[in-house]
Amino acid sequence: MTLRHAIGIDIGGTNIRAAIIDSDGNVAFKLKEATGDTPVETLHNILNILLSQRSWDVCGIGIAIAGLIDTSKGVVMRSPNIPKLTGINIKSEVEKSYKGLVLTENDANAAAFGERFTGAGKNLENFVLITLGTGIGGGIITGNNLLHVAAEIGHMSINANGKPCACGNVGCLESYASATAVIGNVISEIENETDSILKDLYNGNFYKITAEDIYKTALEGDPLARSVLREAGRNLGIGIANVVNILSPDAVILAGGLTGAWHIYVDAAIKEASKRALKELYNKVNIMPSSLGDDAGIIGAAKLVFEECE
């Protein structure tokens, strides 16, 4: 059988990633551009480059977007990380330069579908992908298929009277377990004069600390970095236990930079989840890292297209 090709695009807060992908999931051509202040223009620029590649005949364009998406219309209902996309009809924008099949999906949903296609979830019928970055996102695979629901796992409250979240809810998982939460907790500990090698980074301008700085410092043994990551991990474990009790998946696949500190952050999550989830459900769950990394979204977006055009 001849391979078909599709375009997968992943619009994130920092970069727009895009690729031409074949129906086996191989990336034939890939590019990346900073999302910038005019994300729609960046998208058009990327589309121009992709659509001028004459070596591949594509059967559609799939677009993963960081935010709440009305997939029936292709409209971004809300994008906290790319506020300029809120209200934009991405499908119509793409159709200005492409007349074929255009599909939109939330980025974490697309990433889950990508992991199902060629990644860590390749042989799994039921799993939940949790993306741990600036925020926390989720994507749910059941019966080998993407569940077309919001899966906003980061906005599940785990503390009824906890921290207010920008989303309007209180005690959201992402307020306790995301990279943003970890960075915030480290900064406030340093402000309170807790000792750490992190306070000497960036010539003492510790407000510039990144999640990567924190997990690398933690791996070197810094007590503050380790304790903040362990606490974030413990909270992640509470979220994972809820996900296990509700969705009884075969696996929870974790993606995102913080998983670089697997033996601190994720081990704490596993320990907490194992104490909290219903044991009959927990016993069958594997908690594992994603294998596609930043490519999961573009591969999943392309796979959504193949499901329609194959």
Added chain:
Amino acid sequence: MTLRHAIGIDIGGTNIRAAIIDSDGNVAFKLKEATGDTPVETLHNILNILLSQRSWDVCGIGIAIAGLIDTSKGVVMRSPNIPKLTGINIKSEVEKSYKGLVLTENDANAAAFGERFTGAGKNLENFVLITLGTGIGGGIITGNNLLHVAAEIGHMSINANGKPCACGNVGCLESYASATAVIGNVISEIENETDSILKDLYNGNFYKITAEDIYKTALEGDPLARSVLREAGRNLGIGIANVVNILSPDAVILAGGLTGAWHIYVDAAIKEASKRALKELYNKVNIMPSSLGDDAGIIGAAKLVFEECE
């Protein structure tokens, strides 16, 4: 087309309900027996009666069970309300007297499928049923089909450091919003000498108070009953907001005795959920009562059979 028939059985903590149901969802013959101390014997007794009814030729038996079910084997992994069923292979038990198709499912899942078939969810593609009783259960319908997952919504933690639950988790929704929680909170308020007409029921033996007493008294204006129900409702609203953010359903259907106090308990839930859920998702959700009541489980169990034998 000729109607087919199936047997639907719902094994609950108090009663085992059973019926012969036609493929339009009509109940042709129904019976109910107290679950008692020997639930497996009660089940065999009910099967004997049903299988001796010669007027209907059944194409299978569907069994809804209160507990965590391994549906591939038909085994009850855990049943907090019917401890004697834990570890029992219900499918094998039924096959002792019936050689055809036997399917098992969690009771709230079956009830959701029943509501989808002929009840409040008849015209809905995506909804979540929440059963509010001794515990809190859930069933999820997506794309018109039952999602075969645990859906143990009652064991979602909404308070990371909250009340310990018998399940092993901490801060479970059902510890705050179930009938058991409502009764416990009323009793502890009366013990602390909060005034209420409830304390005079049962000749002052207020430990006998039921959820029905509480919601009826609340409807008559009793301040204690109203305040306890409102607080339970507020917590239910936190759970509903989490469900909406994760599963973005078209409706949340509420079942169980406590919904008799809809304008106190459920109104408080709706108010809280409306403040907490992502507004784009909340705006499309209807929160509505179930329409099949206690029959939802048997109808859903029978419908599972029709899906296989039609």
